[in-house]
Amino acid sequence: MMKTRYQPSLKRGAVSMLMVISMGILALIISLYTYRQAIATHELTSSIQLSSDYREKEDAILRSMIAILPNRAILAMQDQSAASYSNWRPLLWRSIFDDSINLANARDSISEDLKSVLGLDNLISANTGDSNLANFDAVFRPILNDTIYSDYSNWRISAGINRDLDGNFPPPLQVNDGWTNSLDYYFPIITNRKLYGSLADGDVGLDVVEYPEFNLLEYPQINFGYAEPGEDFVAKRNWWAFSMDLARSDDMVTGAARFQREFVVSIYEIPSQLAISASSYMSLGQFGNGEDWNSNVTISGGVFAGKAVVEGNTSLSALATRSSLTLSSGASIGGQSFTESPFTPGLREQYHITEGDFFPVSMASEGGRVAFIPINRGNDYYDRFAHSVERNTLSRSTWNDYSVGALQCAMQLDITECVSSTDSTPTELRFSYYKNGVRESIEIPLLTSGVAGLPAGYLFAANEDQTYNFGGSVVDLAFGANGDFGYASGATGQVTFNVARFGDPAPGYAKTGYFRPSYPFEIRTLNTGKICIVVYPQRFEDFLDAINADGTHINNSLVVNVDYSTSTGSVNLDKPNIPCTDFDYGLILEESSDMTLFPNGFSLVTNLRLYFGDDFNTVATTPPAGYTPPGDFYPPVSIFAPEKRYGVEIDPYAVDVSGQIGSLASEDGDAIRPLDSTSASGDAYGSDRITINLDKISHPAELPPITMMNWLITVEEVRNEFDD
Amino acid sequence: MKIGIRKMRKAFTLVELTVVMMVGMMIGSMLIAIFNQQLAFLRIYQLQSFVTEEAPMISLYINRLIGKADRFRLHDSISDALSNTDPRITASPVCVLNFRLPDGSMRASILAFEDGVLNYYVVPESGVLGPSEWSITQRAADVQFYMEQGILRTQLTGPQGEQLIYSGATQ
Numbered sequence: 001m002m003k004t005r006y007q008p009s010l011k012r013g014a015v016s017m018l019m020v021i022s023m024g025i026l027a028l029i030i031s032l033y034t035y036r037q038a039i040a041t042h043e044l045t046s047s048i049q050l051s052s053d054y055r056e057k058e059d060a061i062l063r064s065m066i067a068i069l070p071n072r073a074i075l076a077m078q079d080q081s082a083a084s085y086s087n088w089r090p091l092l093w094r095s096i097f098d099d100s101i102n103l104a105n106a107r108d109s110i111s112e113d114l115k116s117v118l119g120l121d122n123l124i125s126a127n128t129g130d131s132n133l134a135n136f137d138a139v140f141r142p143i144l145n146d147t148i149y150s151d152y153s154n155w156r157i158s159a160g161i162n163r164d165l166d167g168n169f170p171p172p173l174q175v176n177d178g179w180t181n182s183l184d185y186y187f188p189i190i191t192n193r194k195l196y197g198s199l200a201d202g203d204v205g206l207d208v209v210e211y212p213e214f215n216l217l218e219y220p221q222i223n224f225g226y227a228e229p230g231e232d233f234v235a236k237r238n239w240w241a242f243s244m245d246l247a248r249s250d251d252m253v254t255g256a257a258r259f260q261r262e263f264v265v266s267i268y269e270i271p272s273q274l275a276i277s278a279s280s281y282m283s284l285g286q287f288g289n290g291e292d293w294n295s296n297v298t299i300s301g302g303v304f305a306g307k308a309v310v311e312g313n314t315s316l317s318a319l320a321t322r323s324s325l326t327l328s329s330g331a332s333i334g335g336q337s338f339t340e341s342p343f344t345p346g347l348r349e350q351y352h353i354t355e356g357d358f359f360p361v362s363m364a365s366e367g368g369r370v371a372f373i374p375i376n377r378g379n380d381y382y383d384r385f386a387h388s389v390e391r392n393t394l395s396r397s398t399w400n401d402y403s404v405g406a407l408q409c410a411m412q413l414d415i416t417e418c419v420s421s422t423d424s425t426p427t428e429l430r431f432s433y434y435k436n437g438v439r440e441s442i443e444i445p446l447l448t449s450g451v452a453g454l455p456a457g458y459l460f461a462a463n464e465d466q467t468y469n470f471g472g473s474v475v476d477l478a479f480g481a482n483g484d485f486g487y488a489s490g491a492t493g494q495v496t497f498n499v500a501r502f503g504d505p506a507p508g509y510a511k512t513g514y515f516r517p518s519y520p521f522e523i524r525t526l527n528t529g530k531i532c533i534v535v536y537p538q539r540f541e542d543f544l545d546a547i548n549a550d551g552t553h554i555n556n557s558l559v560v561n562v563d564y565s566t567s568t569g570s571v572n573l574d575k576p577n578i579p580c581t582d583f584d585y586g587l588i589l590e591e592s593s594d595m596t597l598f599p600n601g602f603s604l605v606t607n608l609r610l611y612f613g614d615d616f617n618t619v620a621t622t623p624p625a626g627y628t629p630p631g632d633f634y635p636p637v638s639i640f641a642p643e644k645r646y647g648v649e650i651d652p653y654a655v656d657v658s659g660q661i662g663s664l665a666s667e668d669g670d671a672i673r674p675l676d677s678t679s680a681s682g683d684a685y686g687s688d689r690i691t692i693n694l695d696k697i698s699h700p701a702e703l704p705p706i707t708m709m710n711w712l713i714t715v716e717e718v719r720n721e722f723d724d
Numbered sequence: 725m726k727i728g729i730r731k732m733r734k735a736f737t738l739v740e741l742t743v744v745m746m747v748g749m750m751i752g753s754m755l756i757a758i759f760n761q762q763l764a765f766l767r768i769y770q771l772q773s774f775v776t777e778e779a780p781m782i783s784l785y786i787n788r789l790i791g792k793a794d795r796f797r798l799h800d801s802i803s804d805a806l807s808n809t810d811p812r813i814t815a816s817p818v819c820v821l822n823f824r825l826p827d828g829s830m831r832a833s834i835l836a837f838e839d840g841v842l843n844y845y846v847v848p849e850s851g852v853l854g855p856s857e858w859s860i861t862q863r864a865a866d867v868q869f870y871m872e873q874g875i876l877r878t879q880l881t882g883p884q885g886e887q888l889i890y891s892g893a894t895q
Binding site: 019023026027030031033034037040041044045048051052055059167168169170217218220221222229230239241264266345346347348349350352353357716717718719721722 | 755758759762763765766769773776777780781783784787788791792794795796797798811812813822823824825826827828830831833846857871872873874875
């Protein structure tokens with residue numbers, strides 16, 4: 001019998017083993033593939049997150065720099081800023097970037113404080129982007145081929161000064177002194193010495209020879225609407241350029257590769273030029289007595305305020321504020337009424353689409369990478385004696401000289417002495433002016449004439465019918481007797497004191513002729529007993545000519561103060577109060593209707609209550625060459641006083657004001673009402689007696705000698721992809 | 725006489741065979757199921773790769789572009805965008821981004837979803853659009869831009885209908 005027996009060629013279970021192994025390998029391959037894909041996805045996500053992180057950090061750094069920069073520029077103008085390493089080190093561009101990184105918290109993804117608050121003190125961060133950014137030179141660099149210096153004190157930015165860069169950059173400024181030219185690469189230097197010159201010719205709106213200090217520039221395309229984007233405005237632009245790549249310091253660790261982005265950071269110097277412009281808390285739309293601004297009030301162009309509340313049914317073309325804004329339901333801005341906050345998300349974007357690019361309501365704090373800094377020194381703006389001299393500064397323009405109107409005036413008139421601590425009648429004035437470009441000063445004793453009814457300062461000249469030769473001196477004359485006098489001013493050469501010339505002020509009495517130097521100012525006591533300085537702007541031209549001073553194109557601004565300092569003034573004099581009181585001196589402006597005698601305009605700064613005793617600047621003149629805006633051209637004038645009143649001894653029936661209005665009040669306290677007007681007696685005018693016609697300055701020829709200044713700080717990226 | 729009963733040693737009983745076959749089938753089924761599951765997972769993974777691989781890159785590019793822009797405008801077509809006709813805030817395939825340059829000028833670029841491709845154009849000063857600078861993605865089924873509460877949102881629809889919405893704001 002034949003037997004067959006199955007003889008397996010493989011061991012038992014081999015097939016199962018093979019199948020299991022095969023399936024295992026297949027599963028492993030698939031798992032590995034999946035794992036690899038998961039890792040790749042994770043790395044991609046990580047890389048993208050890192051890139052986003054760097055971008056956010058860079059943006060935060062730029063925003064921080066916007067906040068830090070103006071402060072450092074101001075410090076570079078202040079006393080002793082160049083005196084020592086410890087003083088100027090924080091003002092270096094290098095320090096500004098360093099501090100911007102710190103302020104932006106860009107070295108860590110989460111701060112130690114936040115960790116502690118979240119109870120994560122022992123957190124170990126896996127963020128490879130966290131770094132102390134030790135390789136600073138790799139992160140921040142000058143642009144183009146400017147030399148890179150590693151040493152902290154020598155790190156330089158690329159300054160937009162004294163060189164013509166390519167068309168991607170703004171027109172440069174020029175400066176003649178080597179100090180500023182050199183330091184501008186190390187520090188943010190703001191100085192009046194930086195001017196537009198031939199390098200900017202054709203790149204700014206007007207001839208740089210005629211308008212080197214401020215010219216017409218295009219307002220940047222930003223949401224903060226001091227002006228409309230793209231619109232011409234009067235300004236000077238200081239700028240610096242740098243490149244930034246936050247990833248570069250640690251790219252060996254992170255493997256992150258980004259582009260070196262180039263930026264231009266700018267400080268626009270903007271003289272106040274809006275119809276109403278003040279960094280104060282302003283109430284717009286109503287007078288203090290509750291009456292609405294009516295049809296007598298015309299405001300063309302925008303309004304800027306530190307904080308603003310718009311009342312009633314006010315209509316404004318545009319309103320920009322620095323920090324806050326409240327609109328009444330009846331208010332209309334740019335033709336728009338707002339039933340909700342104009343800063344409601346989406347409202348501006350909707351407006352851009354339906355109405356146009358310029359949203360008429362804006363706040364600097366909502367403006368993105370933008371800061372707007374009104375240079376407001378408050379009450380110190382009016383007073384030369386509230387400031388000490390600043391020396392050893394990095395900028396050739398000291399901060400006080402730059403920001404205090406009283407210190408910028410070419411002519412200075414001070415009350416330097418009075419009778420006693422209980423009798424404030426002035427006994428001496430000091431007048432300072434420019435002669436051949438050098439400041440000179442004269443003391444003017446206010447001698448009492450000793451003659452009843454004759455103002456101080458008059459001296460005997462001649463008896464009746466006698467002649468006196470004054471030569472080239474310009475003098476004021478008085479003729480009379482028994483307390484009654486006739487007056488004449490601005491006389492020179494031979495003068496005969498007789499009735500034929502002066503009339504007969506004292507019939508029946510033997511009269512006498514008196515004279516005094518013909519100053520364009522004098523002391524007058526009002527019926528209320530208030531002692532005032534009277535200033536006659538129209539007399540300055542002759543007076544300056546008589547004392548061989550520079551003309552009214554140089555001596556074009558006047559500050560009137562009380563010298564209460566112990567070094568040059570009198571212990572009997574007190575610092576004037578603000579708000580002004582009836583016991584302080586006042587200032588009266590008379591003979592001021594024709595300001596055409598000041599070809600470059602005229603400015604008056606005083607810390608005294610100002611009385612308009614006459615029409616002011618009502619005579620038009622020929623505009624300068626190249627001035628094209630329509631309408632009459634009046635000499636550009638500015639008046640800065642803590643309080644203004646219309647009239648002197650009597651109240652004018654009504655007031656009519658044209659031009660621009662500002663305020664040096666602060667953002668704190670009660671809101672000011674910029675259009676309120678007060679008569680000499682202190683009564684507020686009703687709305688029917690006030691006519692206001694305000695318009696913006698649109699040309700540098702309209703800038704008076706003294707203006708208030710604002711800084712606009714922006715950062716823009718140079719985008720080479722748009723090089724056509 | 726003895727009748728011997730021989731044991732069946734060389735074969736399986738029906739029950740045994742049934743059990744073995746069932747076990748075999750179960751094992752086979754399990755192996756096939758595992759294999760299929762792996763393949764299905766891979767298929768799903770591939771299908772979702774738009775979300776995991778492409779979408780993050782699109783997000784990076786779009787957010788980078790929008791984050792740098794100063795303004796944006798939405799249009800239905802590139803020709804509308806170039807002529808600034810019919811700007812809108814509703815879902816649109818074309819987004820114009822405006823950039824402020826240091827020299828004071830304003831330039832523009834365009835993100836446009838056209839023919840299944842999300843393209844990026846730089847608008848030259850002449851205003852005449854050339855070919856796109858680059859294509860951000862060719863895998864998206866749809867891209868729509870719209871504005872919601874001032875935020876520019878980008879809705880990305882993937883090839884499988886998956887939707888992602890990116891939100892960003894200009895400077």
